[in-house]
Amino acid sequence: MRLPTLIPLAIASIIHTATGAPAPTAPSSVITTTKITPSYWRATFSDPPFNIQGNAFFRDFYTLVDEITSDPNVKVVVFDSNSKYFFSTHVDLINTLDPDLYPGNPRYWDSITRLAKAPVLTVAAIRGLTYNAGAEIAAVLDVRFGSKEKAVLAQYEVGFGANPGGGGIELLSRLAGRSRALEVVIGADSIDAETAALYGWINRAIPDAQFEKFVDKFARRVAGWDHSAIAAAKNLINGRTGFPTADEQIESFNSFLKADAPGGLVDRRLKAMAAAGMQTNLNFEENFGREELKFVGNGPWNA
Template sequence: MTGETDTLVGEGPVLLSYGAGIAHVTLNRPETGNGFDVDLMKVFQDVVMRVHGDARVRAVILSGNGKIFSGGGNVKDFVSKGDDLPHYLRMATAYLQVCVSALVNLEVPVVTRVHGFAAGGAGLGLVCASDIVICGASAKFMAGATRVGMSPDAGATATLSKIVGFRRAMDMVLTNRIVEAEEAERIGLVTRMVPDDRLDEEVRETARLLAAGAPKAQSATKRLMWNGLARGFESALPDEARETASLSGTKDSMEGLKAVIERRAPVFRGE
């Protein structure tokens, strides 16, 4: 492997490039805040599978193009489905499960670079499914699911409380308060926070350190650490998928989604 970059996925929703033992996986839908929909998740899954089968890769950097890392699900896409949203989200959550599970099960360490917002199931879920998370000082985090009348997905109901503690996790998912970068570091949501102008350098240096490590030892260590979670990660996914699909068919869910687009406070009626 040389230090050159070889782009494998062109200008699609997810970019993949290699260099010096590191695979760079970049969310590339800046116009939607890197919002996840079925099309993006299909490509993301394919990209991660390419990485999984490539013996050259010793570490992965996951990042997002544009102003934010990821705002979660593509809200406008969800609203456009209307009455078909529950069926669509059954399919979407199935792909999302594969995506986050693929990150956890990658044999190499995943270093996630967060700038701007990491929100919603996809944004926060990917953060929770990463091995090392480095954010800029201006980064922000939010759960967001109950804000649109849904419940967390992407494995967050299993991972978030293990990372930050049950009380903090419950606060985050029920109130949807914004967690600033400094607090995110303090409570362990991220590995470390660095000044924004040092973010790229810190992420690269961390990935280089991992890429220079012992691959089999790192792979075994990662597997043991994830398997050591008190509750198995995989067991949380089916419960999340059922609840997400069910809640997406409620009037409250559609109200929450529309409120985000219309930039107003939602009015939930328990319907």
């Protein structure tokens, strides 16, 4: 647990526009949970259109992980989105992020690690653009299904001058291997569902017309099995394949923080991107990978 080391850096650099106001403590509901049965839950990212990961998102996420890891009945949780554009996108780069909530905090690494080890199968049902922290949350889940026509994944961080810092490098490297991780992260461009499936970033791409039925059938099968069998199988597969260590992920996070020093290039660039439409303009967010070209490099910007 490196909180004492990380917090000061994080306060200085992540919270670009910190107002000093206390973090909200009221209940929030940007992740809504539906218990279809006691064994089969849907967790829906519900902050359309962007599903940006701000304080409310992380508060809800940590609460949900606590619920999943302590409920004796739940066997499968499908994560989806109520936005027709995005599964989940980046962390809130404009508003204050509570130091106790933001990714990079030990609470984040602890939550995703517990989730990966829980005797519950977690499933990402991806039907929209999924990038940066959004792609990292998806990669944390056990299984990822993508709509062939609608799912798009990306790690755009190199495009604005940093590297993925929320575990994305560790998770993607394990799923896709060296050469494809290098392409995705350094190319910093959108990856369609079929390519993401080829790379192992998602399990498979399913035609959108069959998507919901496929996911629901899969989840109902899992929910119908014995909890002990699911737990034994997941425990054994975890033992054979591992999960990135917090230390590995913190190395990437610290590298991210170093790039994102206050007043530095990334900081100023993100502020300019915010002024240009980031987090407010749908077109900007949908074309994040192209829009950020305007703030780096030498053009032309029709690339």
